[in-house]
Amino acid sequence: MDGRPVEASIISGGTTLRVPLARPLQPGAAVTVQQDFSVAIPRSLAGSPGLFGYFNGILTLDCFYPVIPVHDDSGWHIGPAPDGGDHTFLDTSFYLVRVKAPASMTLATSGVETARSVDGADQVVTFAAGPARDFFLAGSDKYAKMSATSGETTINSYYLPGLEGGADTALKTAVEALETFNRRLGEYPYTELDIVPLPLQGGGIGIEYPGIFGVAASVYPLELTLKTTVAHEAAHQWFYNAVGNDQINQPWLDEAVSQYFTGLFFLDTEGPAGWNRSLTEWRNFWNRAGSAPIPIGLAVGDYTLNRYGPIVYGRGPLFLNALAAEIGQAVLDECFRGYYQANIWGITTTASFQAWFEACSGRDLDAIFSGWVMP
Incomplete structure (x- = not known):
């Protein structure tokens, strides 16, 4: 040192x-x-994600x-x-x-x-x-x-x-x-x-x-x-x-949001057909967990391995779609743009996400967040 x-x-x-x-x-x-260090590089894919x-x-x-x-x-x-x-x-x-x-x-x-x-x-x-x-x-x-x-x-x-x-x-x-x-x-x-x-x-x-x-x-x-x-x-x-977040304890903030924006990408490039296909894919993915109303805002370790993906990647973007229906798509779009600009290079949390969208939309969102995000 x-x-x-x-x-x-x-x-x-x-x-x-x-x-x-x-x-x-x-x-x-x-x-x-x-710090000087050395690392042994694996050469076998057996048991490795690659x-x-x-x-x-x-x-x-x-x-x-x-x-x-x-x-x-x-x-x-x-x-x-x-x-x-x-x-x-x-x-x-x-x-x-x-x-x-x-x-x-x-x-x-x-x-x-x-x-x-x-x-x-x-x-x-x-x-x-x-x-x-x-x-x-x-x-x-x-x-x-x-x-x-x-x-x-x-x-x-x-x-x-x-x-x-x-x-x-x-x-x-x-x-x-x-x-x-x-x-x-x-x-x-x-x-x-x-x-x-x-x-x-x-x-x-x-x-x-x-x-x-x-x-x-x-x-x-x-x-x-x-x-x-x-x-x-x-x-x-x-x-x-x-815009950073705790990917281990609050993974929905980047995974579900990125999934939702993937749907918006298909809306922009393919129109309603692309968006509707995304909605169907999310619902089908969520259905792998029996479409159970499991909160999307839990830590990775709080899900079983067969539920993490269906809830965070399937139910997660469906929550944002429900949020758009709650506050209006145009409002959600504007709030997301402001959210990105306000938090670039920082770290957000579920609480700060909710607070931002409440302030931006002028709405109390406790009910929808309680029903979708946190128990």
Whole structure:
């Protein structure tokens, strides 16, 4: 710490390193902590969701570095996350990442490339990202890419051999998604967005990170599923990254909201038929849990694995549709735009979400929130 060795302790089941300060850190002050570490990269997909390791010639590095956990009124948010949902809850940070990798490997990461050099058979590439809640890297010597622009943003759609058609669909969908969400919410905050095929398995077909998202390679031949996944993960750039929330304890705030905006994307691009298809899909998904009136605002660990998806991804967007019916679609649209603008780079909660929409709409929403969101 600040150039001097310190004795740290491992706590919370081996997931947390507590580093003692020489003196209390005052607001606005800074301390520099340096940590050297190594990580063994898995090479077998057995029992893996495909997010961390080197599988089928693809390197995926999810949650591969130490992070400072969120600290709020409830203390430090530490400890292992439950299975079934996202595993991180982070503040925004700025990242400067230097990667040394074989020159043959195409790299896709959060942020933008700022420098590049050659070191023998290796490339040394520097990436800068931020504000951002995470940093993700994927790489493969099999990757190629096609690109397009949406406003000031370059969109790169990476692909594997034989998946060029799917990559083109993903690219066009992402362009339309950014146009929809830019108009409905506010401008996408970065100059680059990357879409990368990953060897995802175990039911996961998409995963969001700042400025980049992954889509299961198996989805690329399935046009409608691919478009739905791309639109949903693009919406996460607004909800999870720009507007943050506790993805472990209040996952509906990004997952249900991103799901709802996926429906609005299809409304904007396909008209009522696209919107009605989304409504049907949400109802069918909720029906996997027997259409039970289980609250959508619980923590990931409070749901059984077979109910988390149907409630948060199925009943969740249906709640927002019911909220639109309660306060009016035009009012909801305007409130969401203000919500995004007011909370960008911050962290929202169920309570602050309800308070915002009550103030914006001028309505007491206790009854509808009690019936849908919280017990």
